[in-house]
Each structure stands twice: as C-alpha cells, then as structure tokens.
Amino acid sequence: MAQHEVNYLQQGGLPIMLTTVDKLVNWGRSNSLWFFTFGLACCAIEMMASGAGRFDFDRYGIIFRASPRQSEVIVISGTVTKKYAPFIRRLYDQMAEPKWVISMGSCSNTGGMFNTYSTVQGVDRIIPVDIYLPGCAPRPETLQYAALMLQQKIRRESMNRKISSKRFV
Amino acid sequence: MFRPYQPKDNVQKKAYYTDRFLVVPEVPKLPVEDSVSAKHISAVAGKFEVLESYMQRDNVVMIVNAKEVKSVLTVLKEEGYTVLSEMSAVDFIAQKGGYEVFYQLLNMSVAKRIRVKCFIKEGEAVESVQSVFRAADWSEREMYDMFGIHVVNHPCLKRILLPEDWHGYPLNKTYPLQGDETAQWYEIDMIYGKEYRDIIGPEQRDAAYVNEEDTRNFSRLGHEVAFGEEASQEITPIRYQEDDKPLFVKRMRPEETKERNDKSWHTKEGVK
Numbered sequence: 001m002a003q004h005e006v007n008y009l010q011q012g013g014l015p016i017m018l019t020t021v022d023k024l025v026n027w028g029r030s031n032s033l034w035f036f037t038f039g040l041a042c043c044a045i046e047m048m049a050s051g052a053g054r055f056d057f058d059r060y061g062i063i064f065r066a067s068p069r070q071s072e073v074i075v076i077s078g079t080v081t082k083k084y085a086p087f088i089r090r091l092y093d094q095m096a097e098p099k100w101v102i103s104m105g106s107c108s109n110t111g112g113m114f115n116t117y118s119t120v121q122g123v124d125r126i127i128p129v130d131i132y133l134p135g136c137a138p139r140p141e142t143l144q145y146a147a148l149m150l151q152q153k154i155r156r157e158s159m160n161r162k163i164s165s166k167r168f169v
Numbered sequence: 170m171f172r173p174y175q176p177k178d179n180v181q182k183k184a185y186y187t188d189r190f191l192v193v194p195e196v197p198k199l200p201v202e203d204s205v206s207a208k209h210i211s212a213v214a215g216k217f218e219v220l221e222s223y224m225q226r227d228n229v230v231m232i233v234n235a236k237e238v239k240s241v242l243t244v245l246k247e248e249g250y251t252v253l254s255e256m257s258a259v260d261f262i263a264q265k266g267g268y269e270v271f272y273q274l275l276n277m278s279v280a281k282r283i284r285v286k287c288f289i290k291e292g293e294a295v296e297s298v299q300s301v302f303r304a305a306d307w308s309e310r311e312m313y314d315m316f317g318i319h320v321v322n323h324p325c326l327k328r329i330l331l332p333e334d335w336h337g338y339p340l341n342k343t344y345p346l347q348g349d350e351t352a353q354w355y356e357i358d359m360i361y362g363k364e365y366r367d368i369i370g371p372e373q374r375d376a377a378y379v380n381e382e383d384t385r386n387f388s389r390l391g392h393e394v395a396f397g398e399e400a401s402q403e404i405t406p407i408r409y410q411e412d413d414k415p416l417f418v419k420r421m422r423p424e425e426t427k428e429r430n431d432k433s434w435h436t437k438e439g440v441k
C-alpha cells in the first residue's frame with residue numbers, strides 16, 4: 001500500500017468503470033494488436049516503415065512479434081506466389097485465436113499486376129481476410145488507417161466470436 | 170476495294186493484331202576484327218568445329234556443336250575466360266524445332282566477353298559444365314526448371330525456382346501465360362485438396378473487371394457496406410471512436426485539439 005493517501009475524487013476520478021465485459025475485452029484486444037513480423041515483397045518495406053519511428057505503430061499498441069504464436073494480426077504484405085501459398089496457410093493456422101488478416105496492396109488483394117501463372121490471384125483464396133488495403137504500395141498512413149478500421153471492427157464484434165474453422169469455408 | 174466485313178462486338182477480347190507489316194529488327198552480324206578475340210576463336214577452332222563466329226553489338230558470338238560445348242568452354246577458360254556470367258536457353262521450337270543454349274563468358278584480364286551458343290533438338294540433353302564453372306550449377310537447374318532441358322552429369326538436377334511438384338515448363342513459348350490447369354489450381358490443390366475447387370471457384374483473371382454492385386469484390390469509398398451486402402447510396406461517416414464507446418474511453422473532440430504551428434522543427438536550420 002502506498003503510504004500517502006490518494007484522494008480519488010480529486011485526482012483522476014473514482015476507480016470505478018461502468019461497462020460490459022464485451023466492451024472491456026474488446027477494448028483490450030483492439031488496443032494491443034500484435035502484428036506478425038512477416039513481409040513478402042515491396043509492400044513489406046512500407047510495413048516496416050509503419051512500424052519504425054516516423055509512423056510509430058507502437059502508440060496504438062501495435063507491436064511486431066517475430067512468432068505466429070504470439071501475434072494476432074498477419075499483414076499479407078506483398079506478392080503471394082503459388083509456391084509460397086502453403087506456407088502462408090501454415091503460418092495462419094499457427095496463430096492463436098482470435099486472429100485477423102490484413103491484405104496489403106494490390107498483389108495480395110487480387111494478384112495485382114502479376115496476372116501470371118505463378119502468382120496467387122488474391123490471398124483470400126487461401127485465408128480469410130478482414131481488411132483489404134488498395135494501393136501499390138499503400139503508404140504507411142493507409143496501413144495505419146487499416147489498423148484503426150480493424151480496431152473498430154474488433155470493438156463491434158462479440159467477445160465470444162466464432163472461432164474460425166481450421167479449414168477455410 | 171472493300172475489306173470483308175467482320176463483326177466487331179467484343180473486339181477487345183479478341184486478338185485482332187496480325188503481324189502482316191511487322192519487320193523483326195535484326196542485329197547485324199559483323200566479322201570479328203579485333204585481334205585478341207580472333208586469337209581466342211582460333212584457339213578453339215584449332216581443336217573443335219566452330220560453325221559460325223561473328224560480332225554482334227560488340228560481343229563475340231561463337232556457335233559450336235552441342236556435343237563439344239564442355240570441351241570448348243574448358244579451352245576458353247584456359248584462354249582467360251574465367252567467369253561464366255550467364256547461361257540459359259531460348260525456345261526456338263516453332264522455328265527450328267529445338268532450343269538454343271548460350272553461355273556468356275567474361276575475360277577479366279583483357280576485358281572481353283564471348284558468347285558460346287549451341288543448338289539442341291527438342292528432347293535432347295546438354296552436358297553439364299558445372300565441373301568447369303561452378304556458377305553453372307544453379308543456372309543449369311534454372312534452365313531445367315524453365316525449359317525442361319535435361320542436363321547430363323549434373324550433381325543435383327531438380328527445380329530451383331518453382332515447387333518440385335510443378336507441372337510444365339513456363340518459359341517455353343507454348344506455356345500459357347496464366348498457367349495450365351494444374352498451375353491455376355495449384356494452391357487450392359496443395360492446401361485444401363481437389364474437392365475444394367468447386368467451393369473456392371476459378372481465378373478471376375480479368376484485370377478490367379469493375380462492378381459497383383458487387384460488394385464481395387469492391388467497396389465504394391464513402392459508401393462502404395459489409396461484405397456481400399447490397400450496395401447502398403448512404404454515406405458512411407468516417408470516424409474513429411464509435412458512439413457506443415466504453416465510458417472510460419475518452420473521446421477526441423476536434424474543436425479541443427490544438428494545431429502545432431511552430432514550423433521550426435522542419436526548417437533547413439534543423440531542430441531548434
């Protein structure tokens with residue numbers, strides 16, 4: 001116990017919160033989104049810039065974690081090749097629930113300019129996507145906006161949201 | 170005289186271009202005049218058959234028999250061409266029924282390059298030059314990966330860029346740009362299995378496809394609706410904090426914010 005006496009009425013209000021459990025949990029979730037340190041192509045450079053000092057994602061509670069087990073958001077930042085698709089699926093499966101996916105850039109949205117034999121035409125063919133970011137490459141502000149949108153989305157959903165099945169669809 | 174009428178609906182979808190007036194530019198072949206390169210060519214010609222040799226864009230080109238390529242490269246390496254900077258093949262199946270395999274060499278001591286070419290029929294193999302130039306190891310694997318040309322005596326001839334269970338050789342001119350059937354369904358077959366093809370559906374390959382009503386694929390800026398819902402004209406407000414926020418979360422009011430107008434921190438003089 002602190003030795004000095006805290007006058008809660010004057011210093012920052014009573015330590016009481018009126019809220020629902022849903023809101024409290026979602027507030028916690030949405031403000032500590034841990035991103036997966038995972039980049040694929042040129043878009044990953046913008047994602048790295050977003051995490052670094054100038055755009056500073058840490059202030060939203062977005063911290064890049066180097067393991068899928070510890071992260072809850074995976075940003076598919078770049079061109080998804082067909083050779084790489086099974087690995088993306090595996091990384092996604094390794095993430096703990098609840099988890100969200102941001103598809104960053106034209107390449108991962110639709111295949112983008114790579115209308116070729118070796119590119120997956122949209123990462124949503126292999127994993128479910130929450131937010132699609134247009135652009136080639138989207139600027140860090142766009143990714144920032146997507147993160148804020150994702151926070152809004154999380155706050156809207158129920159705490160006990162349905163756990164997505166291991167297999168898609 | 171009138172040209173016969175052709176229906177022009179859907180004209181963008183059909184290839185209407187013909188190469189009736191196309192003249193393929195050809196780089197002139199000049200005789201080899203510089204004496205250093207001529208000496209190197211004659212060192213090869215003394216032992217092996219040189220089918221043709223000429224200069225093209227300041228590059229010496231030498232065409233030899235496919236069977237003797239390895240020995241020719243060995244001779245050239247002794248002449249000082251110690252770097253194999255590039256090698257691959259070109260598909261000439263439609264024109265000549267085979268592939269042209271080329272090796273680009275660099276001589277660092279006299280600053281000369283030479284390109285050794287040979288021609289193989291479809292289905293024939295080339296001898297590996299990996300024991301002469303280590304750089305050929307991965308290049309030959311790439312050549313095998315992209316053209317399906319077999320390389321004899323290669324230590325580990327398997328695909329290098331594409332997955333090992335890939336079907337077909339993409340740099341062949343007959344390979345479809347958007348992939349054959351196995352390529353188009355590759356990721357679905359790998360991850361979910363063939364039975365999921367129907368559920369996930371074919372790839373959307375039309376780059377010009379736009380449909381405002383299709384809210385599964387498009388989202389109108391300012392009029393966003395949820396995935397798969399009917400498109401609407403209502404304006405979606407852009408805001409960060411919802412109205413039904415938790416009571417303990419403070420809301421930002423734009424009128425209470427202050428604009429920072431001390432511009433000194435990004436002037437040329439630097440941070441003050």
Ligand code: SF4
Pocket residue numbers: 041042043044077078079104105106107108112135136137138
């Ligand atoms: S969308 Fe553009 S910037 Fe992003 S990975 Fe594709 S090509 Fe690169």
